[in-house]
Amino acid sequence: MGTLDSIDAAMLRILQQDGRISNAELAERVGLSPSACSRRLDLLEKSGVIGGYHAHLSPKALGYTMIAIVHISLSGQFAKTLAEFEAAVKLCPNVLVCYLMSGEYDYILRVAAKDLADYERIHRDWLSALPHVVKINSSFALREIIDRPNVGI
C-alpha cells in the first residue's frame, strides 16, 4: 500500500460524500484526466483503503425510528464464552454495531428498532436469548447529533 498524496485524499473525501459519483466527474473535481483518476481509484480499492461502497438507507423511511444502546455483561471472559456470545449476536439483524469493550461491561451494542414494541420483541427474542449474559442495560437515543460514516481524513 503506497502512501496517500493530496489527490488521493481529495478523492477519498469526495467518495465518502458521494460514493456513486462517476469517474469522469470525480476526475474533473480533483483535476485529473479520467484515465488517471480511474487508475488511482483502482489502486485505492485494491490496496484496501476503500473497503467498499454502500447505499445509506434512511432508517426513518424504513420505519426504524428507535436506536438503543445496550450494555451487556457475560458470566465470564473465557475465550469459548466470548466466541459463543459473538456467534449468536451476529445473527440478530437489528444489531448494527457490537464491540468487545474494556471497562465495566463486556459488550456494547447499537440496536435499531421500529418502535418500543419492536424493541421489546428484540429484547425478548434475541438479546435475552444470547448465551452467557448476566446483565443487560438498555438506554435509548433521544436524538441523533452526529452519524458520520467515516472519520474525516
Next chain:
Amino acid sequence: MGTLDSIDAAMLRILQQDGRISNAELAERVGLSPSACSRRLDLLEKSGVIGGYHAHLSPKALGYTMIAIVHISLSGQFAKTLAEFEAAVKLCPNVLVCYLMSGEYDYILRVAAKDLADYERIHRDWLSALPHVVKINSSFALREIIDRPNVGI
C-alpha cells in the same frame, strides 16, 4: 413515498452491499430490464429511502485503529446547554457518532483515534474542552464484532 415491493427490497439489499454496482448488473440480479431498474432506483433516491452512497474507508488503512466509547454528563439539561454542547461536539472530526441519551449519561459518543497518544490529544483538546461537561467516561473497544452500515430490510 410509495410502498416498497419485493423488487425494491432486493435492490436495496444489493445496494447496501455494493453501492457502486452498475445499473445493468443490478437490473439483471433483480430480474428487470435496465430501463425499469433505472427508473425504480430513481424513485428510491428521490423518495428518500436511499439517503446517499458512501465509500467505506478502512479505518485501519488510514491508521485509525482505536475506537473509544465515551459517556458524557452535562451540568444541566436546559435547551441552551444542550445546544451549545452539540454545536461544539459537531466540530470534532474524530467523533463518528453522538446521541443524546436517556439514562445515566446525557450523551454517548463513538470516537476514532490513531493510537493512545492520539486519543489523549483528542481527549485533551476536544472532549475536555466541550462546554458544560461535568463527567467523561471513556471505554475502549477491544475488538469489533459487528459493524453494519444499515439495518437488514
Next chain:
DNA sequence: AGTCCTGCGCAATGTCCTTGCGAAGAACAC
C-alpha cells in the same frame, strides 16, 4: 549522458445510462 521508474494525457472501443415510445395488465365505472 544514460537508464529506470512512476504517473500523466490522449485516443479508441466496448459498455453503460437514460429517455421516448408503445404495449400489457390491473382497477374501476358505466
Next chain:
DNA sequence: GTGTTCTTCGCAAGGACATTGCGCAGGACT
C-alpha cells in the same frame, strides 16, 4: 362486457462513460 385510466414494463437509440494500450515527460540514481 366494454371503455378508460394508471402503472409498470421492455425495446431501441443516442449520448455519455469506463477502461486499456500507447507514448511522453519528469525525477532518481549510476
